[in-house]
Amino acid sequence: MTVPGIDPSSQRLDLDLASNEFENGVDAGLWRLVTLDWPHLLVAITAGDGHALGMKILVDGYPRLPPSGQPWDLEQGAPLPVEQWPTGGTAAQIFRTDWSVGNQNAPYMACDRQGLATHTNWAAEHPSRAWNPSRTITFYLQQISLELQDAVLPQPAPETP
Numbered sequence: 001m002t003v004p005g006i007d008p009s010s011q012r013l014d015l016d017l018a019s020n021e022f023e024n025g026v027d028a029g030l031w032r033l034v035t036l037d038w039p040h041l042l043v044a045i046t047a048g049d050g051h052a053l054g055m056k057i058l059v060d061g062y063p064r065l066p067p068s069g070q071p072w073d074l075e076q077g078a079p080l081p082v083e084q085w086p087t088g089g090t091a092a093q094i095f096r097t098d099w100s101v102g103n104q105n106a107p108y109m110a111c112d113r114q115g116l117a118t119h120t121n122w123a124a125e126h127p128s129r130a131w132n133p134s135r136t137i138t139f140y141l142q143q144i145s146l147e148l149q150d151a152v153l154p155q156p157a158p159e160t161p
Helices: 008-017 020-027 113-118 139-147
Strands: 031-037 042-048 052-057 068-073
Touching: 008 020, 008 031, 008 139, 020 031, 042 139, 052 139, 113 139
Parallel strands: none
Antiparallel strands: 031 042, 042 052, 052 068
């Protein structure tokens, strides 16, 4: 049911963020909601080393349009520097310095808006991992979480006095 005067995409996202499926991921320590400032969602997704990767996700047009994420420095409120992107496991295949940087720092995935826009064949070739309007934000977070299972998040060097 849509509420008059409220963006239907925002309403749908609110429902999905309140779902048991999303909360199960929170309870399992896979991710947490940082904030929703429409149309941007900030989340922290746990990597294999236990550190959290901040992601800023554009969700306008949700779920008709795929989410469009980028690694985010939650403390600085800015894009995460490339040298702090996840490494290890399959993370380097998803957070690619040779592709992502030129594509709004997007993860190289079939469920991300930038990935699908630049690889129009992915939806047909990878249907189990590709975004479609029946997917939820939980699906998107699960896909990133899967790629971070064996990842390490390089930590910034401590500031010297």
